[in-house]
Amino acid sequence: MPFAGTIGFLSPWLLLGLLALPVLWWLLRAVPPAAIRRRFPAVTLLLGLKDPESTPDKTPWWLLLLRMLALALVIVGFAGPILNPEQQRLATGPLLILRDASWASAPDWARRQDKLAEVLAGAERQGRPVAMLALSGPLPKDQPLEFQAAGEWVKNLPASEPMPWEPDYEAVGIWLGSLKETGFETLWMSDGLARDGRGDLLAALSKRGRVSVIEADRSILALRPPVYRDATLAVTALRQDAVIGEPVIINALGPDPAGIERQLASKEVSFDTGATSVEAVFDLPSELRNRISRFQIVGIRSAGAVVLADDALKRRKIALFAGQQPREGQELVSPLHYLKKALAPGAELIEAPVRESLLAAPDVVILADVVNMTPSEVQNLTEWVEKGGMLVRFAGPRLAEAGAGKIDQDPLLPVRLRAGGRNVGGAMSWGSPKQLQAFESGSPFFGLAIPKDVEVTSQVIAEPDPALNERTIASLQDGTPLVTRKSLGQGQVVLFHVTANAEWSSLPLSGLFVQMLERLAVSTRTATPEAADLAGQSWQPEQVLNGFGELRQADDLIAVAGERLAGARVGSNLLPGIYRHGDRQIALNVIAPDRELAAAAWPVGLPVDHMQKVAEQPLKALLLALALIGLMLDILATLWLSGRLSGPRETVLRGVLLVMALMVLPGDGAKAQDEMALRATRDTVLAYVKTGDAGLDRISEAGLYGLSQVMATRTAVEPADPIAVDLETDELAFYPMIYWPVSESQALPSKAAYGRLNNYLLTGGMILFDTRDANLGGLGTATPNGRRLQQLAAGLNIPALEPIPPDHVLTRTFYLLQDFPGRYAGAEVWVEAAPKDAVRIEGMPFRNLNDGVSPVLIGGNDWASAWAMTRQGDAMFPVGRGGYAGQRQREIAYRFGINLVMYVLTGNYKSDQVHVPALLERLGQ
């Protein structure tokens, strides 16, 4: 029902519900807001107090408004608002829907289906009976129209498909004339192409009731079959309207050498303004050209936009070789002259000796009176034939002589020849020249007319043989074979028992010669086959097209008589596609070679719908969704008002918002790297190596965190949170010290990582290796972790080591220590060995030790576990024998950690204390 502008309502009376809103307002105002719940320990003091006031609080006006709005949205939503409601004509009576359903409707088939569904829905609303008919499909002969409820047709709608041919309006006109029903309205879904008989049809329909037309407003594109011209292929694209259009891309498709279908060539052409056709010329090498199986307009799903290629486009490669070269100037007696004339228009000719010509991979080899081939030539030719080649031989005087005295059959001859041959009708013979006998039905030449003037005067004679009869495909009137054939492997050998020139017969002079070569698929036709050419053959459809231009295998279809293929219109009993007979193929295309497209012209005043209307848009879902959002907001607002939007709920809400924000913000790897570098350099940071063992990494993290905390409380070093280092990717230079717990399962670093580790050690870094096995086996291979440590450290530049000597700087950088326990105590810890020449000067407590920091420190005391501290500051692992007794050992472990970090940060500063006595002495003076 139309309503106020462009919005209509399905059930407008529901809008009366809006009147109830003020009542609701009043009701909602009367109900006080829910009480705010507060936790309050001093509630005991409140007990027994009297409430001095009894007027409750009021719900805030904006919350009321929000609720009213949500409710109004719900009411309006259920009233079923529709944007752009269809202005439907009130109509009654039966409706006939005619569809052209041709290939021209295929490109926008889905749109047409939608439009039809819309029409059917409208008819169903109005309760009109509907009949639907595809004009390209079978017409109901002598049957009344089948008017059904529109719903029935809706069910069948998805199954309907466009046909790969066009409707025959004449047949439709005849059918319409026989139709008895009158008084129905007609809706004609046209494909938009002009055809003969459309006007008559329209007039006949108008007599029976109102007619309206639905037509797509777009270009219809089609392809004419390709034409072979001057070694190029010309394909013509057609369109029905002469407006400025987009360029058309035409693809040539075909199998590649591996047999997979590919795009072989592509051409873009544009229609001139006002022109309805444009030609695309494909200039391709013959190898490519022969492989083309079809042309197609890119992006158009229609049988009209596909054109299939057949033999007519193929040019066979034929090798010719004659045994006796003619003397100069005697062209007409050359054994090859007539062959060349017959084959040149439709094939590529190679004239070369057998050996060379086989290298060019010919399709056919023709030998004219060739004998005495070398054994290797015979072998090559045999192999080539067995692989599918076709060898055609012509007889001659030499061949006739060659048969003498031979018992074995030449493998490259279909029959055994009698020596000498025979002459008939010559000056020295009794008989008259022989004519040809009509071809038998099994012969490939069956159906060819035999001209009267073809006479044979000489021939070679085949030895009688049981197989002779079946190998004979053409014979003379006296029954002697003229053409014999045998298959050899996948190929075949054909022998013409006469010469290829006019010496022995007039056959090469006649048109029959060309036709015979064509039938043998030696040459290919260059023009559209005539009915006569195809007469008497049955052609098996190999692949057929559907309306959308898709090919499908057609083995299940029955063969078609040859004469029907010539110049026939495609239709339901002659599908467009590829037809095969023997070695030959014919393509039957949707578009005839002389086809022009023109737009359908409709009389003025006929309602034509171009399917461009804005679709109806129901707003119900949108409004209800808005109402839902409003109610959600109301929930949040109510929670907030009552103070319940805190605690876990708030956390959840924040989490949700954070996740949404994170989804919007894209992550940035480089940014993360910079972030890490900043974090590592802003403060002193302890780092540990990521081992890939999550549990171990957690302990390392907690251990270094604990050590950092202890250092922060006791020393001037206040490290930030520890950082996990990935040896493969992260920069190491930022870290004064890296803790490396050794685990059996850790992967060896890559070469690049070792390079960076060595550089790190060389430039003053330090790695603390911790095998975490109490060093049970000494620094050896006794424990798995120890072995792993050896493997890990093999790639590192590690100097000679020694157990920490009692006067090492590590023992006095912050605390005075002689023991370096972690969770385990007592195991030796190894550092870079002191130089051999370090001597202890008399009266000094320490040796004069080397400068610099030991690049590695190796031990197995599981320090991280001893240092490990939760964020609350609790120790994570017990140390020593449990209880409070192990606290001392943990304390010493922390002290070792502090000493270590101090040692790393200050280097050998404390070592300089060796000079203290000297300094004191000097001060004393």
Added chain:
Amino acid sequence: MLPPLLAEAHQLAATVVMGTHGRRQPGQGEEFWQFRGAVPGDPWRSIDWRRSARGDAHFIRQREWQAAQSVLFWIDGAQSMAFSGDKSRQTKAARATLIGLATAILLIRGGERVALIEDPDPARSGQTQIDRLVAQLAARESDRDYGAPASRIFPKGSRAVFLSDFLGDPEKVGESLLRAADRGVKGALIQILDPVEEVFPFDGRTEFRSMSGAIRFDTLRARGLRAAYLDKLAARKDRLQSLCHKTGWNYLCHHSNENAQPALMWLYAALEQVR
């Protein structure tokens, strides 16, 4: 949550500078106190021969009396103590634990013995006792809304410190105080309140609940209750104060938004006084 509190308590305790707190009377102890002339009845081995050799009389070397005190702590761990009127503020329980631990640290440093009132073992001294205290405080869990000091027989002459909001039944606290006074136990009582409980800044229709939700009070206009509430709070404070006065204890009302140090100083001084 306790180790950070412990660290804070250590810090807090470090702000209190202590001298030696000798008893200034002769007794059992390590430190020398004075020489006095020997009188008949003194054991031979208590005579300081080195001093006596300088004169004719015999002298006895007396040491300062350094008997350690036992101090028992009641740090209320009931649910009402877990309240904080503002997220940025410590809960009352945290504040009570902080003051209690800091005091305990100071006392341990002074050589005294401390224990929690609910601990059945006798009070001990030494650094480990602090760890034990912390462990016990961390382990306790209460499902009760309001706490009351565990009924325990106080050792004679010991000291006690009660830290609570005292919003529960005042009878129980009074009973406990009287019982302690009977045993000659003196001590200090700190009422820790959140500023919200002191001010009552509520309005509108409100349902007040205790921390566990067991006790509820519904009002249509919370603002109207304010005056009556404040009166009742003052009455509760008065009652606690008079109770303390009667038993010779010290009373302090401490708010969780105030600095903890004055409260600690007060408490330490209060414990000194009663010695």
